[in-house]
Amino acid sequence: MDIQGIIIGILQLLASLSILVGLHELGHLLAAKYFGVKVEKFSIGFPPKIFGFKYGETEYCLSAIPLGGYVKIAGMIDESLDTEQMSKDPEPWEFRTKPAWQRLIIMLGGIIFNVILGVLIMIAIAFTYGEKYIPIEEVNKYGIEVNDLGRSIGLETGDKIININGEKPKAFKDLLDPSFILNDDSYYTIERNGEQKKIDITSEFLQKYSSSDLKDEEKRFITIREDKYxxxxxxxxxxxxxxxxxxxxxxxxxxxxxxxxxxxxxxxxxxxxxxxxxxxxxxxxxxxxxxxxxxxxxxxxxxxxxxxDIDYVERPYTFVESLKVGTETAFGVIGVQAKAYKKMAKGDINASDSLSGPIGMVMIFGTEFEAYRFWRITGFLSMVLALMNLLPIPALDGGHVMFLLYEMITGRPPSDKFLEIAQKVGMVLILCLMIFIFGNDIWKLIKANL
CATH class of the missing domain: 2.30.42.10 (PDZ domain)
Known part of the structure; x- marks a missing residue:
């Protein structure tokens, strides 16, 4: 990757993160203002501040560290840990004086906006680009081509795919669908020399497949036999x-x-x-x-x-069809991520191999701007950001949601002291995770150049 390509990749990542973070924080801001809660600051990026301006009661900022953003909501224990404000008598325009259900909506505002953005992007992609795929009948004309990763589970060049998990696939892309690969006990049924055989997706395969050491083309362990056409x-x-x-x-x-x-x-x-x-x-x-x-x-x-001379199926989507396809695609991202987290928890996927931070994401965006790829990745990241923020970890939106649900169920809120400690613990956990991801990225880069 040359210097110009790296710069293009970085700019794409920054543009994507700015869109995602800006809309996420806007979701919190609009929900808070709707319920009459004072928002003191809205920032894309973390301090130090590059520039800002004040409109009404809120200061709007662009800050130097482009790895997130925040809104400073009055009367709330958040990243600022403003205990001085919390020691004063509550004001009617503060977060803490509002009913629990309103506070819950404010906390879910960012997640809701990310989901809406992800769905809208996927709908727009479906409507703009339509559908193009290689039907499975075309793939099975000459059978599949496999690389070393495919051979590691027993697939061979020339195999014809009869079904995946007992169902006939519609298109070539179904054979490499992460949702299928990450399912528990997934398998291919193939035909080889006139006989059918079951090929299981093993945990050993998943470890290799999820490794970020593999290049994108190596992860495409099944291809069509282009040399036969x-x-x-x-x-x-x-x-x-x-x-x-x-x-x-x-x-x-x-x-x-x-x-x-x-x-x-x-x-x-x-x-x-x-x-x-x-x-x-x-x-x-x-x-x-x-x-x-x-x-x-x-x-x-x-x-x-x-x-x-490959026989593709190609057709546009109507707007109504795009609504369905785009929504299914967007929520399918959450399903795949949930399966991946489950596999990590079970040890089938190595977290250090599969997690990527900013350096890895720059490489995903690529060295040239391509509208389809940029918006598809941005839509994907928007849904992933929504899911991650929903995790019940203090300092994330999901942590606040967890404590609010506790209050709504029991009728009593956790103490301010407890929330302050939980916020600190959550911030330490997130900081450690960020250090791990950055270090992991750097280590992968070093290994790739040894």
Whole structure:
């Protein structure tokens, strides 16, 4: 990853976090103001403050540490630990004087806004991009291709997928769906040499699969057998041998040196066998046959991309369909995360291998801005942020919710002293987690460059 790529990745992460944190804290602010609670400060990022302005009773700030944000709500024990304010007589505009149900809504405001944002982003993606997938029948024409990770559970190249967890998959993407992989006792049923066989997803496999040491392409342990498909020329580099010889995008290679080309494997074989030589290409273009002399470089390349003749299913979603698909996709993220946490708790997934902090997230966003990827990751993170904030840990929204539910059930609130201690304990836990995640990121970076 070059310096420019790293900067682009960092800027994407900062933009995404600013959107997520800003809307999360806005949810708290609007809920508090609706119920007449004074909000003293609204900040994106943690101090020191870069700049800010005051509007009404609230100071709005942009702060230097872009790893979160906060709202300072009057009459509440929060990150500020403002015990001086809490020692005074309560005022009618303070958080602590409001009914428990109103305080609960204020605490849930950020989570609700993150859920709404995640759902809206996924709906917009569904409506904008529609659906495109490879049907399972197309995959099973030639069977699957597997890498070392796939072979570790017993899959083999050429296997045909009959079902997953007893149900026939609709599309290739279903074979790698994290929701399926993280299910308890998940398995593939495959056909090999005319016989069916069950392939279990093992805990050993999950440890490898969840490791952030694996590159994205290595985690795609099942692919389609592209080398078996017919193809056409894709993008052509004008300064490479193919471009100089006159090859164009969409040309279909029929023969190379009198050898008939039926699939990419036979084409690739000819290039490897004739590295450094000139070959005679017979191509079909606009219904006509053309012969072109093409020189093969020493590394067996000619400077073209490949467009495989794979039968995709592609269709747009109506707005109504997008509402359903986007909502299901968004809440599916929470389901996958919940399964992942469960697997971590059981020891099937190693937390240090699977957790990523800011450094890992920069790499996820990538070195180039791509609207689809940026918004999909942002929508994903919005749902994850909602789930994490709902965890019953003091100092998180979920901790406040837990204590408020206790008050609503028992009819008596925890003491201010208890809440103050719980807040301190929660802040220490979160700080330790942040140190662990940062250190884990740095250690992974060091290992990758050893």
């Amino acid at each position: 017919s193809f056409a020329i894709g993008a052509v580099a004008p300064d490479r041998n193919a471009g100089k010889a006159g090859l164009k995008s969409k040309d279909k290679v029929v023969k190379v040196n009198e050898t008939t080309i039926t699939d990419f494997a036979s084409f690739q074989k000819m290039l490897h066998q004739n590295a450094g030589k000139e070959l005679s290409f017979v191509v079909e273009r606009d219904g006509k046959t053309i012969t072109l002399p093409v020189s093969v470089a020493a590394d067996s390349t000619i400077g073209v991309g490949i467009a495989y």
